[in-house]
Amino acid sequence: MPLLPAGSRVVPDRRVATGTGRDRVMEPLPAALAPLANLLALLLALAFRRNRAVMLLLVSTFGAAVLAGYPAGIAARTDAVPMFAPWLLLAIAAMPERGLLARRNLLVLFALCVAVWLTLGAPAHVWASLQRALPFGALPWSAGAIASGMTGAAAALCAARWAMRDAPIEAGLALMLAAVAIALWPSARGPIAGFALAGAGIVAVLAVLYASYRMAFIDTLSGLPNRRALDEALARLSGDYAVAMIDIDHFKRFNDTHGHAAGDLVLKSVASQLRTIRGGRAFRFGGEEFCVLFGAAHAQAAEACEAARRRVEQARVRIRSAPNPRRRTQAVRRNEASDVRVTISIGLAERDAAARSAGDVLKVADQALYRAKAGGRNGIVVA
Numbered sequence: 001m002p003l004l005p006a007g008s009r010v011v012p013d014r015r016v017a018t019g020t021g022r023d024r025v026m027e028p029l030p031a032a033l034a035p036l037a038n039l040l041a042l043l044l045a046l047a048f049r050r051n052r053a054v055m056l057l058l059v060s061t062f063g064a065a066v067l068a069g070y071p072a073g074i075a076a077r078t079d080a081v082p083m084f085a086p087w088l089l090l091a092i093a094a095m096p097e098r099g100l101l102a103r104r105n106l107l108v109l110f111a112l113c114v115a116v117w118l119t120l121g122a123p124a125h126v127w128a129s130l131q132r133a134l135p136f137g138a139l140p141w142s143a144g145a146i147a148s149g150m151t152g153a154a155a156a157l158c159a160a161r162w163a164m165r166d167a168p169i170e171a172g173l174a175l176m177l178a179a180v181a182i183a184l185w186p187s188a189r190g191p192i193a194g195f196a197l198a199g200a201g202i203v204a205v206l207a208v209l210y211a212s213y214r215m216a217f218i219d220t221l222s223g224l225p226n227r228r229a230l231d232e233a234l235a236r237l238s239g240d241y242a243v244a245m246i247d248i249d250h251f252k253r254f255n256d257t258h259g260h261a262a263g264d265l266v267l268k269s270v271a272s273q274l275r276t277i278r279g280g281r282a283f284r285f286g287g288e289e290f291c292v293l294f295g296a297a298h299a300q301a302a303e304a305c306e307a308a309r310r311r312v313e314q315a316r317v318r319i320r321s322a323p324n325p326r327r328r329t330q331a332v333r334r335n336e337a338s339d340v341r342v343t344i345s346i347g348l349a350e351r352d353a354a355a356r357s358a359g360d361v362l363k364v365a366d367q368a369l370y371r372a373k374a375g376g377r378n379g380i381v382v383a
Contacts (some may be wrong), residue, residue: 034064034194037201041176044205048212050169051100055092055108057204059085060180062116064197067183077119077127082147082184083134084115086154089177093154144186151181168214172207176200219284221264222271230283230291234358242298242350243291243361244305245369246274249343249377251288258340262319266342269317278304291362298350305346305380312344313378343378345369350383 038061045053063081065071088111095104118130135146155177162170179200183193219226225233248254248270255263267288274282279300280292294301316339347369355361364383372381 032068034197034201035061035068035070037198037205038064039201041201041204041208044208048208049100050208050211051102051105052092052095052097053169053173053204053208054100055095055105056089056173056176057201058109059088059092059112060176060197060200060204062112063180063183064194064201066119067193067197071120079131079143080115080119082143083130084112084119085180086135086147086150086184088112088115089180090150090154090157093157093173093177142186144184148181148184148186151177151184155181167211169207169211172203172211176204176207179203222267222284224271224275224282224284224290226284227286230285230293233281233283233293234362237293237295237351237358239295240298240351241361242294242301242348243358243365244280244294244301244349245285245347245362245365246270246290246292246305247345247369247373248288249345249373254340258319262340265319266317266340269315270312270342270344273308273311273315277308280304291365301350302348302380302382305348309344309346309378309380312342315342316340317342345372345377346380347372348380348382 038057042054042057042061045051045057063085066081067078069078088108091111092108095108098104118127122130131143135143135150137143139146155174158170158174158177161167162174177200179196182188183196183200188196217225217229248266251263251266254266270290271282271284274290274292277292279298280294283291283293285291292301292305294304318337318339320337347365347367349355349361349364349368351358351361355364368381368383372379375381
């Protein structure tokens with residue numbers, strides 16, 4: 001055996017990661033990446049008050065840390081992740097969005113604390129019993145396969161909520177949980193599990209950021225960009241352009257007659273027609289008013305607005321009117337479904353020597369809209 005020079009010391013080779021606890025400890029790069037990615041997503045979710053995302057990411061962050069071997073000496077109990085995490089993830093996915101310190105969330109936090117305590121301090125004989133019992137020890141499949149299936153069910157719950165409510169955050173959480181399910185699969189060992197958990201964190205970061213962007217710049221009811229997005233778009237305008245202001249005719253009377261739920265359906269219907277307006281970008285201005293910006297195609301703006309007006313007029317909106325409490329005899333009739341006709345009035349203005357700024361053009365378009373309404377509605381006035 002060759003001798004080392006005096007004063008030398010042996011430095012262990014760290015390129016190979018050790019793996020105990022069913023070989024689920026991750027190699028160095030994934031080990032560093034996965035907990036950090038999930039922790040970043042957790043902090044963003046806290047900042048934007050996405051409380052269900054916070055709870056899910058709290059579990060995934062602990063799971064990624066345990067699989068990475070943190071804290072030191074935990075490698076022998078990496079089985080804790082498939083034992084405890086699926087139950088917590090499935091329970092959180094089934095819960096509605098509530099305050100962070102709501103009773104249900106506190107119960108989940110208590111369960112997570114118990115799981116962490118058992119992982120760190122349970123005696124060997126207790127731990128062996130838990131391994132045999134969790135997640136479903138009576139079933140003939142491995143703990144990893146059962147854990148992956150339960151996490152996949154949690155992902156399916158989030159996907160179903162996204163399909164029913166069109167909430168982008170739910171789609172992101174579904175993808176995040178699907179990545180966690182991949183990490184828990186028995187054949188996903190070492191770097192595969194690490195990269196899957198890191199991907200879960202990255203997906204969660206993107207989901208939280210996109211959901212927060214939508215909350216800030218997209219009108220929830222119509223799906224169109226909102227007033228804040230319009231103000232930013234107006235600030236960036238240059239060159240020749242046109243602005244159209246659009247108002248739903250007699251909307252207040254319609255709300256009073258049929259109820260606000262029917263009014264929401266009308267707003268959605270008009271927004272869907274304006275979303276496809278040729279050469280323009282539609283915005284929800286506020287209330288029953290919309291705004292459309294025309295850039296390079298401003299010369300055809302009047303024609304595009306007239307085509308949109310005709311589409312709205314020809315469309316029919318199926319509504320179910322709310323009963324009027326002041327007219328009890330009409331309650332049954334007003335609760336029946338019916339098709340209603342909707343019309344809009346439009347004021348259009350182009351940038352010219354008299355109206356140079358975006359604010360001036362918007363003001364001229366608004367004045368043209370009032371003339372269209374004063375002239376009988378269901379028409380367009382070009383300033």
